[in-house]
Amino acid sequence: MSIPLPTASFWIKYLHPEIVRLAEPVVGWFYTISPSGELSVSLGALTILGLFIGLMAGSFGVGSGFLMTPLLNLVGNIPYNVAIGSDVAHMVGSATISQMRQRGMGYVDYKLGLLLFVGSVIGVEIGVFLMQLLKFAGEIAVFGHDLSLMQLIMTLVFALLLGWIGLMMYRETRASLRMATGVTAPEEPMAMAGSRLQTINLPPMIALPVSGVESISLWLIIGVGLASGLLTGFLGVSGAFIRMPAMIYVLGVPTVVSIGTNLFELLILALYATFTHSLAGNVDLPLVIVLLITTTVGNQIGVLLQKRLVGPRSLQVYVVIIFVTILLMILKFFFG
Amino acid sequence: MDFFSWLAKISQSAAPPGQPFAARWLYVAMALVIPAVIGAVLAGILRVLEKAFGIRLGGGSV
Numbered sequence: 001m002s003i004p005l006p007t008a009s010f011w012i013k014y015l016h017p018e019i020v021r022l023a024e025p026v027v028g029w030f031y032t033i034s035p036s037g038e039l040s041v042s043l044g045a046l047t048i049l050g051l052f053i054g055l056m057a058g059s060f061g062v063g064s065g066f067l068m069t070p071l072l073n074l075v076g077n078i079p080y081n082v083a084i085g086s087d088v089a090h091m092v093g094s095a096t097i098s099q100m101r102q103r104g105m106g107y108v109d110y111k112l113g114l115l116l117f118v119g120s121v122i123g124v125e126i127g128v129f130l131m132q133l134l135k136f137a138g139e140i141a142v143f144g145h146d147l148s149l150m151q152l153i154m155t156l157v158f159a160l161l162l163g164w165i166g167l168m169m170y171r172e173t174r175a176s177l178r179m180a181t182g183v184t185a186p187e188e189p190m191a192m193a194g195s196r197l198q199t200i201n202l203p204p205m206i207a208l209p210v211s212g213v214e215s216i217s218l219w220l221i222i223g224v225g226l227a228s229g230l231l232t233g234f235l236g237v238s239g240a241f242i243r244m245p246a247m248i249y250v251l252g253v254p255t256v257v258s259i260g261t262n263l264f265e266l267l268i269l270a271l272y273a274t275f276t277h278s279l280a281g282n283v284d285l286p287l288v289i290v291l292l293i294t295t296t297v298g299n300q301i302g303v304l305l306q307k308r309l310v311g312p313r314s315l316q317v318y319v320v321i322i323f324v325t326i327l328l329m330i331l332k333f334f335f336g
Numbered sequence: 337m338d339f340f341s342w343l344a345k346i347s348q349s350a351a352p353p354g355q356p357f358a359a360r361w362l363y364v365a366m367a368l369v370i371p372a373v374i375g376a377v378l379a380g381i382l383r384v385l386e387k388a389f390g391i392r393l394g395g396g397s398v
Contacts, residue, residue: 003340006347010357058394089371094396096375101382101395136356271368278367281357285343288371296378296396303394 002032002040007284008082013037015079015135015148031077041076043290049075050294051301058302060318065091065237066165067322068291070158070329073151078287080154081135084236085282086291091238091270093292099267108260109210112221112253113268116243116261119225120232120269127233128276147333155333159326161235166322173315197250211253211261220250225265232273238266 012033013020019037026033030045053068065087072083137149202217224246228239240262247258277283346366351358375396382393 004344006344007357010347010349014354014356089367091371092368093371093375093378096372097379097382097396100376100379271372274367274371275364278364279359281349281359283363283367285347285363285366285370286340288367289374292371292374293378296382299396300382300393304391 001043003043003046003286003290004038004040005076005078005082005284005287007085007281008076008078008287009037009039010281011079011082011135012039015150028077030075033077039077041078041287045075046287046290047294050291051298053291054295054298054300055302055305056298056318056321057295058299058304059306060302060315061306066158066161066235067325069236070155070162070325072287073154074325074328074332078284080150081131081280081282082284082287084131084234085274085277085280086284086287087236088232088270088277089274089283089285089288090291090295091232091236091266092274093288094295095238095263095267095270097296098263102260102263107210107257108264109208109253109257110264112208112211112247112251112257113261113264115206115218115221116225116228116265117268117272119222119227120229120265121225121272122222123226123229123231124233124269124273124276126226127230127235128273128280128282130234131282132280143334151333155329157235159329162322162326165241166319166326169315169322170319173313173319176315195249198252208251208253211251211257213252216251224250228265229269229273232269233276239269240266 016037019026019033020035022035025035030042032040034040049071053071056067068087068090069080069083072078072087073080078086131150134150134153139146140149140152141147142152197220198216200217200220202219204218205215206218206221207214208216224243227246228243231237231239231242243265244258244262247253247261248255253261274283343366346360346362348360349355349357350360378396385391386393
């Protein structure tokens with residue numbers, strides 16, 4: 001059974017007008033593009049993808065948003081702008097679930113959350129603007145083939161991002177294995193950089209009483225919000241892997257406050273980014289529904305299996321998955 | 337399938353063919369409302385399952 005994706009179909013027809021002139025449908029492993037340019041993706045493949053992404057997030061405790069977008073492009077041939085916009089809209093649902101489930105489990109510094117949001121709005125706007133530029137940038141000739149510039153740039157960006165995350169995780173698993181044998185870990189680079197950034201006294205300086213921060217430059221908070229907003233707007237990831245350590249190490253927010261504030265910020269950021277992406281026509285509503293339900297189910301399975309699955313060795317499996325995804329992205333790019 | 341047909345209908349661009357996408361207000365509103373409502377329903381279901389089976393489940397996949 002296949003599910004038609006209306007917004008993805010619009011962009012396929014708009015960006016590749018030659019497709020609607022084909023006499024035969026384009027048939028991939030998990031998708032079909034009809035001669036009229038309508039994209040349908042296998043519901044089974046999308047379900048397995050959502051369950052897998054949710055399972056990864058639930059069992060390893062790391063957000064898998066950075067895997068979602070390239071895998072949607074790989075499996076369903078969904079244009080990057082639609083994969084990103086739909087991933088962001090899916091985040092609204094996921095953040096709603098997390099907000100409702102973890103209410104009362106962490107303190108929320110609303111002042112900090114709203115100031116972060118100010119920076120995030122700027123970041124989201126820049127991110128969506130960059131995506132719009134890429135969308136209408138046309139094609140480029142590479143090795144004699146005409147390739148979409150958006151596909152080229154996004155493949156490169158996601159390959160680099162996944163490569164960096166994969167390397168960080170590999171280092172973490174190695175450090176965990178070494179610690180198990182009695183070798184102590186060095187101080188985290190993020191903590192060292194954070195201590196240096198905290199000394200910036202660029203006015204205006206503000207206090208965050210809920211977080212116990214007496215004085216911090218407003219520009220640092222805006223900067224953290226901008227960075228995470230840019231990641232959300234441009235790549236469709238939650239940005240929590242930047243925001244959480246930045247709140248703790250750069251802004252000096254206690255962990256218990258950072259958890260609640262991160263969820264609050266995530267919800268309003270996802271709502272704003274979805275609004276902006278939907279105005280640009282990047283959100284595919286049927287895709288969002290399927291992803292939201294399947295990733296949530298996968299997440300629960302991951303949580304239930306967590307104790308059996310998680311350990312330095314299984315994290316290495318996660319690293320392998322990341323590098324296999326990069327390899328598949330490169331293969332798709334060159335061989336279609 | 338009627339619901340998905342309706343989603344497809346509101347997802348159509350308001351601009352003439354060949355022009356860049358022009359969003360309908362209902363499409364933008366539903367992009368915000370649908371995931372939030374489904375998220376709230378799923379959170380409720382998870383709560384019921386936890387009480388019924390005495391297990392601890394997770395949150396959203398973020």
